[in-house]
Amino acid sequence: MSTAAPAGYDPHAFEPFAVTVDLAVFTVRGGRLHVLLVERGEDPYKGHWALPGGFVLPRESAESAARRELAEETGLTEDTAGALHLEQLRTYSDPDRDPRMRVVSVAYAALVPDLPEPRGGGDAAGARWWDAGALGPLAFDHDRILADAHDRIGAKLEYSCLATAFCPPEFTLGELQQVYETVWGVELDRPNFRRKVLTTPGFVQAVEGSPRRTGGRGKPAALYRAGAATALHPPLLRPEGRST
Amino acid sequence: MSTAAPAGYDPHAFEPFAVTVDLAVFTVRGGRLHVLLVERGEDPYKGHWALPGGFVLPRESAESAARRELAEETGLTEDTAGALHLEQLRTYSDPDRDPRMRVVSVAYAALVPDLPEPRGGGDAAGARWWDAGALGPLAFDHDRILADAHDRIGAKLEYSCLATAFCPPEFTLGELQQVYETVWGVELDRPNFRRKVLTTPGFVQAVEGSPRRTGGRGKPAALYRAGAATALHPPLLRPEGRST
DNA sequence: CACCTTTATAGTCAGAGTGACTATTAAGGA
DNA sequence: TCCTTAATAGTCACTCTGACTATAAAGGTG
Numbered sequence A, B: 001m002s003t004a005a006p007a008g009y010d011p012h013a014f015e016p017f018a019v020t021v022d023l024a025v026f027t028v029r030g031g032r033l034h035v036l037l038v039e040r041g042e043d044p045y046k047g048h049w050a051l052p053g054g055f056v057l058p059r060e061s062a063e064s065a066a067r068r069e070l071a072e073e074t075g076l077t078e079d080t081a082g083a084l085h086l087e088q089l090r091t092y093s094d095p096d097r098d099p100r101m102r103v104v105s106v107a108y109a110a111l112v113p114d115l116p117e118p119r120g121g122g123d124a125a126g127a128r129w130w131d132a133g134a135l136g137p138l139a140f141d142h143d144r145i146l147a148d149a150h151d152r153i154g155a156k157l158e159y160s161c162l163a164t165a166f167c168p169p170e171f172t173l174g175e176l177q178q179v180y181e182t183v184w185g186v187e188l189d190r191p192n193f194r195r196k197v198l199t200t201p202g203f204v205q206a207v208e209g210s211p212r213r214t215g216g217r218g219k220p221a222a223l224y225r226a227g228a229a230t231a232l233h234p235p236l237l238r239p240e241g242r243s244t
Numbered sequence C: 001c002a003c004c005t006t007t008a009t010a011g012t013c014a015g016a017g018t019g020a021c022t023a024t025t026a027a028g029g030a
Numbered sequence D: 001t002c003c004t005t006a007a008t009a010g011t012c013a014c015t016c017t018g019a020c021t022a023t024a025a026a027g028g029t030g
Helices: A063-075 A077-082 A141-157 A162-166 A173-184 A188-199 B062-074 B078-083 B144-159 B162-166 B173-184 B190-197
Strands: A018-029 A034-039 A053-055 A083-091 A103-111 A126-131 A204-206 A224-226 B018-029 B032-039 B053-055 B085-092 B103-111 B128-131 B202-207 B224-225
Touching: A018 A063, A018 A141, A018 A162, A034 A173, A063 A077, A063 A083, A063 A103, A083 B053, A083 B085, A103 A141, A103 A162, A103 B103, A103 B202, A126 B062, A141 A162, A141 A173, A173 A188, A204 B173, A224 B078, B018 B062, B018 B078, B018 B144, B018 B162, B018 B173, B032 B062, B032 B173, B053 B062, B062 B078, B062 B103, B085 B144, B103 B144, B128 B173, B144 B162, B144 B173, B162 B173, B173 B190
Parallel strands: A018 A103, B018 B103
Antiparallel strands: A018 A034, A018 A053, A034 A126, A083 A103, A204 A224, B018 B032, B018 B053, B032 B128, B085 B103, B202 B224
């Protein structure tokens, strides 16, 4: 911002950059981490799967663009999508990441509870959830973006209350534990997990009236809602190594 | 990346975005956190101080641009600057953040040991280190970027070995402790800090021959170098609350 | 219906890590 | 020589965690 623009800020005098957003939208389905992908209908990478995303419009911020795309691709209303957790990951700016032109992309990660299969509407040829553990190569540098997103989400679960974003409004501690186990790919000790969650003020709060979820196999579990806290002190560390 | 470009990817057909980098370059001087700022020589914000930065060139990545600007502003060679720790913070894309045109900026944070005052070379009217705790309002949204950078650095000290990046090649544990105290703005217990650092494998390693730094006021301190580890397990948590 | 399986919940116990200390050592300065 | 300063060594209690065992309450099966 300190140097003069090439050719003194004439907006059309230099080779322009396109700015896009890419979204890594995660959910937990049946104990597996899933990610929303769209099938590319045109070259390059025609027929490949890619992260949803699109161009940032002239009068919107990258985050607004991300929320708009998220609403379009998931079929949620913009109001609902506006309430979702959306986290800016990082920006990818390799000069050759798109063979057509110079595209700088701001990547976001979103966490959603289990949603219905997306309608194939919009401009994408098709959109569906994929098991994040069994993916073929994606278009562009989206493998890298997806890996970065997974790392970030995993790290964030350690020191934030973000895991509740994967859960429906009311959930059991077993469901919350499964979020951690699914994202981290490990098994956790149930009593210890329970103790940690319940002794962290504001992580979860019991639903009034102490209802229980019946119909399962074992003893009915108590229901909880997300609490007011956002950070976890001390953190809930993964059994082994780290990321980032 | 899934939607068609406006006007089918004709690079000049839509209003272009400029892409810049902004750098928050931190150092510790005399027990205070300092940040490198440049004085703006032209409107808007003429006479205000701003983060160093500049345009991303057509054939370079944002990170390359950041390293190039860092070398220019600090007077270091590109080789030296290439070895410095540079961390992508986030991207700022508010449509009105620059009154002249649409500028999307990728912000980076850099940590350097105490350096000489920068020469006023390059295109900036002037460049100098400022005490990060006593700053007037900066140009553009740079106050916000600087605050985000400070938060990120503080959080990273907790779970990484990054603090050694603020230190010269050989340093005492007291100097390392002062990095933590300066960035966090707290005082730490010396024996406890020492115990934590020394029992974390790979955080620091004693300089061979066990030399000591004499000339100070008290007992000479042993010298250490940065170790091979990059992550801190378990983390070195701040006395009180959190960030991010 | 008795019994097994499954899941939730309660509780115990030892070890690691940390915060708050006190004590000792080794330099410079008055 | 004594005082001040800073580094280093060590203690102790408390918290948190990992690894357990035990009990409760549902569904399923013969």
